Amino acid sequence: MSELTTKLTAKDFASDQEVRWCPGCGDYSILKQIQTVLPDFGRPKEEFVFISGIGCSSRFPYYMDTYGMHSIHGRATAIATGLKSTRPDLSVWVITGDGDSLSIGGNHFIHLLRRNPDINILLFNNQIYGLTKGQYSPTSEQGKVTKSTPMGSLDFPFNPIALSLGADATFVARTLDRDPKHQQMIYKRGYEHKGTSMIEIYQNCNVFNDGAFEIFTEKGTKKQETLFMEAGKPLLFGENIEKGIKLDGLKPTIVDVTEGTANDLWIHDETDLTKATILSRFFDDPAMENHFPRPFGIFYVNENKSPFEKLFNDQIEFSKTTYGSGDLDKLLAGKETWVVN
Amino acid sequence: MATVETTLESVVIRFSGDSGDGKQHTGNKFTNSTALLGNDLATFPDFPAEIRAPIGTVAGVSGFQIHFGSTKINTPGDRCDVLVVMNAAALKVNLKALKQGGVIIVNTDGFDAKNLRLANIPEEQNPLKNGSLAGYDVKEIDVTKITRTALAGSGLGVKEIDRCKNMFVLGLLYWMYHRSLDNTIKFINSKFKKNPAIAEANVKVLNAGWNYGETTEMFAQRYNVAPAKMEPGVYRGVMGNQAVALGLIAASVKSKLPLFYGTYPITPASDVLHELSKYKNFDIKTLQAEDEIAGICTSIGAAFGGHLAVTGSSGPGIALKTEAIGLATMLELPLVIVNVQRAGPSTGMPTKTEQADLLQAFYGRNGECPVVVIAAQSPADCFTMAFEACRIALEHMLPVFLLTDGYIANGAEPWKFPLTKDLPEIPVSFAKERENAIDKYLPYTRDNKLARPWALPGTKGLTHRIGGLEKQNLTGDISYDPENHEQMVKIRQQKVDLVENYIPEQMLSCGADEGDLLIIGWGGTYGALKTAAGQLIEQGYKVSHAHIQYLNPFPKNLGEMLKRFKKVVVAELNNGQLVKILRDKYFVDAIAYNKIQGQPFMSSEVVQKMQDILTDK
Ligand code: SF4
Numbered sequence: 025m026s027e028l029t030t031k032l033t034a035k036d037f038a039s040d041q042e043v044r045w046c047p048g049c050g051d052y053s054i055l056k057q058i059q060t061v062l063p064d065f066g067r068p069k070e071e072f073v074f075i076s077g078i079g080c081s082s083r084f085p086y087y088m089d090t091y092g093m094h095s096i097h098g099r100a101t102a103i104a105t106g107l108k109s110t111r112p113d114l115s116v117w118v119i120t121g122d123g124d125s126l127s128i129g130g131n132h133f134i135h136l137l138r139r140n141p142d143i144n145i146l147l148f149n150n151q152i153y154g155l156t157k158g159q160y161s162p163t164s165e166q167g168k169v170t171k172s173t174p175m176g177s178l179d180f181p182f183n184p185i186a187l188s189l190g191a192d193a194t195f196v197a198r199t200l201d202r203d204p205k206h207q208q209m210i211y212k213r214g215y216e217h218k219g220t221s222m223i224e225i226y227q228n229c230n231v232f233n234d235g236a237f238e239i240f241t242e243k244g245t246k247k248q249e250t251l252f253m254e255a256g257k258p259l260l261f262g263e264n265i266e267k268g269i270k271l272d273g274l275k276p277t278i279v280d281v282t283e284g285t286a287n288d289l290w291i292h293d294e295t296d297l298t299k300a301t302i303l304s305r306f307f308d309d310p311a312m313e314n315h316f317p318r319p320f321g322i323f324y325v326n327e328n329k330s331p332f333e334k335l336f337n338d339q340i341e342f343s344k345t346t347y348g349s350g351d352l353d354k355l356l357a358g359k360e361t362w363v364v365n
Numbered sequence: 366m367a368t369v370e371t372t373l374e375s376v377v378i379r380f381s382g383d384s385g386d387g388k389q390h391t392g393n394k395f396t397n398s399t400a401l402l403g404n405d406l407a408t409f410p411d412f413p414a415e416i417r418a419p420i421g422t423v424a425g426v427s428g429f430q431i432h433f434g435s436t437k438i439n440t441p442g443d444r445c446d447v448l449v450v451m452n453a454a455a456l457k458v459n460l461k462a463l464k465q466g467g468v469i470i471v472n473t474d475g476f477d478a479k480n481l482r483l484a485n486i487p488e489e490q491n492p493l494k495n496g497s498l499a500g501y502d503v504k505e506i507d508v509t510k511i512t513r514t515a516l517a518g519s520g521l522g523v524k525e526i527d528r529c530k531n532m533f534v535l536g537l538l539y540w541m542y543h544r545s546l547d548n549t550i551k552f553i554n555s556k557f558k559k560n561p562a563i564a565e566a567n568v569k570v571l572n573a574g575w576n577y578g579e580t581t582e583m584f585a586q587r588y589n590v591a592p593a594k595m596e597p598g599v600y601r602g603v604m605g606n607q608a609v610a611l612g613l614i615a616a617s618v619k620s621k622l623p624l625f626y627g628t629y630p631i632t633p634a635s636d637v638l639h640e641l642s643k644y645k646n647f648d649i650k651t652l653q654a655e656d657e658i659a660g661i662c663t664s665i666g667a668a669f670g671g672h673l674a675v676t677g678s679s680g681p682g683i684a685l686k687t688e689a690i691g692l693a694t695m696l697e698l699p700l701v702i703v704n705v706q707r708a709g710p711s712t713g714m715p716t717k718t719e720q721a722d723l724l725q726a727f728y729g730r731n732g733e734c735p736v737v738v739i740a741a742q743s744p745a746d747c748f749t750m751a752f753e754a755c756r757i758a759l760e761h762m763l764p765v766f767l768l769t770d771g772y773i774a775n776g777a778e779p780w781k782f783p784l785t786k787d788l789p790e791i792p793v794s795f796a797k798e799r800e801n802a803i804d805k806y807l808p809y810t811r812d813n814k815l816a817r818p819w820a821l822p823g824t825k826g827l828t829h830r831i832g833g834l835e836k837q838n839l840t841g842d843i844s845y846d847p848e849n850h851e852q853m854v855k856i857r858q859q860k861v862d863l864v865e866n867y868i869p870e871q872m873l874s875c876g877a878d879e880g881d882l883l884i885i886g887w888g889g890t891y892g893a894l895k896t897a898a899g900q901l902i903e904q905g906y907k908v909s910h911a912h913i914q915y916l917n918p919f920p921k922n923l924g925e926m927l928k929r930f931k932k933v934v935v936a937e938l939n940n941g942q943l944v945k946i947l948r949d950k951y952f953v954d955a956i957a958y959n960k961i962q963g964q965p966f967m968s969s970e971v972v973q974k975m976q977d978i979l980t981d982k
Binding site: 103110111336358 | 650667843
C-alpha cells in the first residue's frame with residue numbers, strides 16, 4: 025500500500041463518463057459518498073478496483089476513475105475473489121444489487137462471505153429489478169405487484185443481513201442512500217475492516233419502486249421506524265428518543281425510557297454475534313402492530329477471522345520456505361527416470 | 366521342468382478385478398518395472414462408473430491395460446494377450462477384450478458360489494466348469510489360498526493378508542516376462558516404511574508369485590520382450606492430466622508469471638487440480654471454488670491482476686463457464702480453459718472418453734465469440750499443448766481452449782521430458798506506468814498481433830474500466846455505435862485468425878505427401894489412427910495420417926494438404942464434428958468415420974474401415 029503526499033479530492037475519483045442513472049435515483053448519492061470518502065484513505069487511485077455485476081448499480085465502475093470491471097450477472101463476487109487472492113495489495117470493492125447478489129449470484133455471495141477475503145461489498149438494495157424495467161426481486165415484499173407478478177409475488181423476501189450473518193460474514197452493516205454522513209461513516213469502517221465487509225444500502229429506485237424506504241427516510245416516520253445502532257450506546261429510538269430496546273433473556277422488547285427503565289437498556293455491542301442475530305431479525309413489516317424499528321449501522325464485526333487472501337498466500341510462502349523455490353528440472357524429471365542409449 | 370523361452374515384439378496385458386482390489390496399483394507397478402527395462406509402452410485404466418460399486422458385481426469391475434514392446438507403441442492395444450481376472454464379474458466384463466487363444470490367469474477363489482451370484486452367473490454356468498473357455502489357455506490358481514498360506518503365522522489379519530493378493534499375480538507376471546522384482550520391492554519398503562510387517566508380507570507374496578511360475582508346471586513358457594529402440598535420452602512415465610499440470614507449471618516458469626488455477630471438482634479433470642495443488646512452492650495458486658462459474662470467474666479476476674490464469678473442467682462444467690468465456694473474450698485478457706472431455710451430453714458417462722465437445726469449444730457461446738482451440742494427442746503431448754495454450758493466450762491476449770480427453774488424461778506413456786533451458790521463453794510485458802499523465806489511457810490499442818496492452822491494477826496512470834458491454838475501439842468506453850460493433854467483432858475474429866502465423870505447419874504423422882486416402886484425426890485418437898495408417902501402408906495402400914493439434918485457427922497449409930489426396934476421412938469419437946468444420950472451411954468432400962461408445966478406437970477396426978473405404982465397399 026502506497027501513501028500519498030498530497031491528498032486527492034472527490035473529483036480525482038470521477039471518470040470522464042457521463043453518469044446515466046435516472047434523475048433522482050438513489051445511486052447518485054452512493055457514488056458521491058464513495059468519491060468523497062476515498063481520498064480520506066490516503067491511497068493513490070490506481071490501488072482501488074471496483075468490480076460490478078449486472079444491473080443499474082453495476083454501471084458504477086464506469087464512473088470511477090480507478091481500475092474497474094463491469095462483469096457478468098451475479099459473478100462480480102467471484103471475480104473479485106480471484107483478484108484479491110492474487111493481488112492482496114489492491115483495495116477491492118464489489119458493486120452489486122439485490123438481484124445480482126441475492127438471486128443470480130446468491131451462491132457466490134454466500135461463499136465470498138464464508139471465505140472472507142478483504143473485499144468491501146456495496147449491496148444496493150432497491151427491492152426491484154430496475155434495469156430490466158420493473159420485475160420483483162428477491163428482496164421485494166411478498167405480494168408485490170409488478171409486470172411479472174400482476175397478481176402479486178408469492179415468494180418471501182430475503183433478509184440480506186440475516187443471510188450474511190448466517191454465512192458467517194465478519195462485517196455486516198446497513199445504511200441508507202438518503203443519509204450521506206451515515207453512509208460515509210459505514211464505508212470508512214468497512215474499508216478499515218480486515219475481511220469481507222457486507223454493506224447493505226437501502227437505495228430508492230424512483231422509477232420502478234419509488235418510496236420503498238420512505239418510511240425510514242421521511243420526516244414524519246423516520247424517527248419512529250429507524251434504530252441507529254452505535255457501539256457502546258443504548259438502543260434508542262422514537263420521535264423524542266423516548267423508546268428503547270431491552271433484552272429479556274434472548275427476547276427483545278420495546279420499552280418506554282421515560283418510565284425510568286433507561287438503565288436496563290440493551291447496549292449495542294458490535295462484536296456480539298448472538299445480539300447481532302437478534303437485531304438482524306428486526307425485519308418486520310412496518311404495517312404490523314408493535315413491530316420493531318429497522319436497525320441501521322453496524323450489526324456485527326469480527327476481526328478474529330483471517331482474511332482469505334492472507335491464508336491463501338501464507339500457504340504459498342510456507343511452501344517456499346519449507347521446500348525451497350520450485351526447481352522445474354527436478355519436477356519434470358519426476359520420481360523415477362530411465363536412460364535410453 | 367524346462368521352460369520354453371520365446372521372444373515377442375509386443376504384449377498386451379489386462380489386469381481386472383474388483384475396483385477395491387487395487388488393479389490400478391498393480392498395473393502401475395508392472396508399468397514402472399517395464400519402463401525401467403526400456404520397453405516402449407502405453408497404458409489405459411478402465412474405471413467403473415461408481416466409486417464404490419457393490420463388491421464382486423459387474424458394475425464394480427476395474428481394469429488396467431498395458432501394451433509394451435520392443436517397437437514403437439502408440440496405443441494401449443486393441444485386445445489383450447493375457448487377461449488377469451480376480452473374480453467372475455471381471456471375466457464376464459473383460460473376456461471380449463482377450464484375443465482368441467489368449468492366456469487367462471484366474472483367481473479361482475473369485476468364482477465361488479457367492480461371486481458367481483454377484484456376477485449374475487447361474488452356478489451351473491460357471492465358466493471355469495462349463496467348457497466355454499475352451500478356446501483359451503486358462504491358468505487356474507487359488508490366489509487367495511496361496512496368499513493366506515504364505516502369510517500364515519505372519520500375525521496379520523485376514524483382511525490385511527488378502528490385500529497382498531495382487532502381489533502374487535504381479536510376481537508371477539514378472540517371472541513370465543523377465544521383469545526384475547527389485548523396483549517393486551524398493552517401492553513396497555518405502556511405502557510401508559512405518560509398517561514393516563505389511564512390507565514384509567507384500568514382498569513375501571511377490572516372491573511367492575515368482576516362485577510359483579518357476580516351480581509349478583502350469584507355466585511352460587517365459588517371454589522376452591527386448592528394449593525398444595527409442596530416441597536416446599532420459600525418460601519418465603507420465604499421465605495426461607499430470608502432463609497438463611506440468612505444462613502449465615513450465616509455462617508459469619517460462620513466462621515468469623505466477624499461475625492461478627480456479628476450478629471445481631469434476632471427473633475426469635480433477636487430477637489436474639490435485640497435481641497443481643502440490644506445487645505451491647512454484648508460485649502455483651489453486652482455488653477450489655464454490656462452482657464451475659466461480660472457477661472461471663476467479664481465474665478472470667486473477668488474469669486482470671496479472672497472473673497466468675487457467676481454469677479446467679469437463680463438458681458439463683465447461684457448459685456452465687460459457688458466459689464467462691464470452692466475458693474473457695470481450696475483456697481480451699489471457700485465459701486458458703482446459704476441457705478434459707468425457708462422454709456426454711449432460712452427465713453422460715463421466716468415466717468414459719469422447720471427443721464431442723469440439724463444436725462447443727468452437728461455437729458454444731452467445732454472440733460472435735471466437736476463441737483459439739488446440740488439442741493434445743497423447744498423454745505426454747498434454748505437456749506440450751498445455752504449454753502452448755499458455756503461450757498463445759499470453760502472447761495474443763485472448764482465451765485459449767485446450768482439449769484433452771479421459772483416455773489420454775488417465776493413460777500413461779514414456780516421456781522424454783525436456784530440460785527447462787530447452788523450453789522457449791514466453792516474454793510478457795505489462796503496460797508501463799505513466800507519470801503525471803493528463804491524457805486518457807487507451808486500454809484497447811493494439812500491437813501487430815492485435816493484442817491489447819495488459820495494464821494491471823495498481824499501475825500509475827493507467828486507470829481504466831473494462832467489461833462485458835461492447836466497447837469502443839481504443840478507449841474501451843461503452844459503445845452502442847453500429848459501425849464500431851461490427852469493427853470490434855471483426856477485430857476479435859481477426860485476432861484469433863492471426864494466431865495461424867504463430868503456430869507450426871500441419872505435418873503428416875505417416876505416409877506420403879499425396880495418395881489415395883488421408884486419415885484426419887485430432888486429440889486422443891492419435892495412437893490408434895497412426896498405428897492403423899502404418900498397417901495400411903505396410904499392406905501397400907497409399908494412405909497417410911495427419912493429426913491436427915491446432916484446430917482454431919488451423920495451420921496455414923492444411924487446406925493444401927487435403928487437396929493432395931483422393932479421399933479424406935475424418936475419424937472422431939463423436940457424431941461428426943471436425944468433419945463439419947473442415948467441410949465448411951475447405952469445401953472438402955470429407956468422409957465421417959465415427960465411434961460413440963465411450964471407448965477409444967481400436968486400430969484394427971480403423972484398418973478394416975479404411976480398407977472398406979479404399980475399396981468402395
Ligand atoms: S431504474 Fe431505478 S435503480 Fe435504475 S437507474 Fe433508474 S431509478 Fe435508479
